[in-house]
Every structure is written in C-alpha cells, then in structure tokens.
Amino acid sequence: MKTSRSHLFLSILIIMMGMLFSCENSKKDLETIKFDDSFPNEITRDVTIFYSDSAKVQVMLKAPLIERYYREEDSYAEFNKGVYVEFYDDSGKVESTIESEYAKHYNERGEMLARNDVVVVNKKGEKLNTEHLEWNQNTHQIRSNSFVKITTKDEIIYGNGLEANEDFTRYKVKDIKGIIEVDQNEMKKDEDVQ
Known part of the structure; x- marks a missing residue:
C-alpha cells in the first residue's frame, strides 16, 4: 500500500514536471497571437470624467458604461448605455448639455457621434432634438444631417x-420644414391646468 502511494505520487510528480517543462512560448510566438478586435480593451462603469484646460473645467461627461477599444488605425470609446455631457464657460457655468442613448468618441480625431434620442440644451433653454449628431472637438462645431426640432421660448423649428x-x-437649420410660433401666455395657461 505504501509502495502504491509512492508510485502514484511519483507518477503525478513526473507528469506535472513534464507539463511544466514542455510549455514554452518564444517571444516571436507571443507576438503573432492576435486578439479579437470585437472585444473592448477596457470597460468602466458609472463614470464621471472632467476635461480641463489651464486648470479650468471645460467639459464634464457622465456615462453608466464606457467600453474602450484601442486600435492602431483609430481608437475609440463606445457609450452603449447613453452619455450626458456638460460644456462650461470660462467662469465655470454650464453653457450647454448633450445627452443621448448611444455615443461613440474617436479620441485621435476629436470627434463624437451621438445617436438615438439626442437632446442638446443651451444656456438660454433652447432645445435641439434629433436622432443623429456629430460633435467635432477641434472645430468646436456640432452638426446633423437628420431631422431636427429646435424649441425656443418663441417658436418650434422643424428641419x-x-x-x-x-x-x-x-445655429443654422439647413432645410427648414416648418416654424410654429409659440404663445407664452397660452403655454402658461396650459401648464396651470395640468
């Protein structure tokens, strides 16, 4: 019995040593391993990011989920569960906000694409609704080629x-489809009834 245990232990030890010494990957072999590009390199949850310049906050971004993809050609971050962004003026006051159900940010290009229930609000309370919006951080411009609705205190513009x-x-609406004037007194009456 003692001999059979010794043989079993010795057999297991020989097998383990054989496995240990037989596993070898050269540096060249490791360099040829390809990773699946469809998976993110980094996943973060419940994120708040502040972008600043000269110690002044310029942009604040909040997202429940960010998936980052580091690629040679063009790295990007994907916001599959939505994103909320605030832009600040030099005094630290909110100038505008952008919110959407989905966004994709290309860091090297300085571009962000937002889609699905995109809402932009400026400091005057004017609101833009669209399904697709592009923001270029380098030119400080936003644009859309989709249907847009702009609501101001005096009118609603469709285009x-x-x-x-x-x-x-x-802002400039490219192809205006209609303008509806809003009577603030009527709006106030409607709000009072509700």
Missing part, C-alpha cells in the same frame, strides 16, 4: 440638417 457651435448659441 433636416443643422450646423451649430458646440455651446448651441448659434
């Missing part, structure tokens, strides 16, 4: 396509 500055204080 196809838009170009604007990133704080949404200046």
Whole structure:
C-alpha cells in the first residue's frame, strides 16, 4: 500500500514536471497571437470624467458604461448605455448639455457621434432634438444631417440638417420644414391646468 502511494505520487510528480517543462512560448510566438478586435480593451462603469484646460473645467461627461477599444488605425470609446455631457464657460457655468442613448468618441480625431434620442440644451433653454449628431472637438462645431426640432421660448423649428457651435448659441437649420410660433401666455395657461 505504501509502495502504491509512492508510485502514484511519483507518477503525478513526473507528469506535472513534464507539463511544466514542455510549455514554452518564444517571444516571436507571443507576438503573432492576435486578439479579437470585437472585444473592448477596457470597460468602466458609472463614470464621471472632467476635461480641463489651464486648470479650468471645460467639459464634464457622465456615462453608466464606457467600453474602450484601442486600435492602431483609430481608437475609440463606445457609450452603449447613453452619455450626458456638460460644456462650461470660462467662469465655470454650464453653457450647454448633450445627452443621448448611444455615443461613440474617436479620441485621435476629436470627434463624437451621438445617436438615438439626442437632446442638446443651451444656456438660454433652447432645445435641439434629433436622432443623429456629430460633435467635432477641434472645430468646436456640432452638426446633423437628420431631422431636427429646435424649441425656443418663441417658436418650434422643424428641419433636416443643422450646423451649430458646440455651446448651441448659434445655429443654422439647413432645410427648414416648418416654424410654429409659440404663445407664452397660452403655454402658461396650459401648464396651470395640468
């Protein structure tokens, strides 16, 4: 019995040593291993990121999920569960906000694509609704080639396509489909009834 245990232990030890010494990967072999590009390199949850310049916060971004993909050709971050972004002026006050159900940010290009229920609000309370929006951090411009609705205190503008500055204080609707004037007194009466 003692001999059989010794043989069993010795057999296991020989097998383990054989496995240990037979596993070898050269550096060249490791360099040829390809990783699946469809999986993110980094996943973060419940994130708040501040971007600053000269110790002044310029942008604040919040997202429940960020998936980062580091690629040679063009790295990007994907916001599959939505994103909320605030832009600040030099005094630290919010100039505008962007919110969407999905976004993709290309870091090297300085571009962000937002889609699915995109809402932009500026400091005057003017609101843009669209399904697709592109923001270029280098030119500080936002644009859309999709249907847009802009709600101001005096009117609602419908159109196809838009170009604007990133704080949404200046904008141009490309193909206006309609303008509805809003009577603030009527709006107030409707709010009082509800």
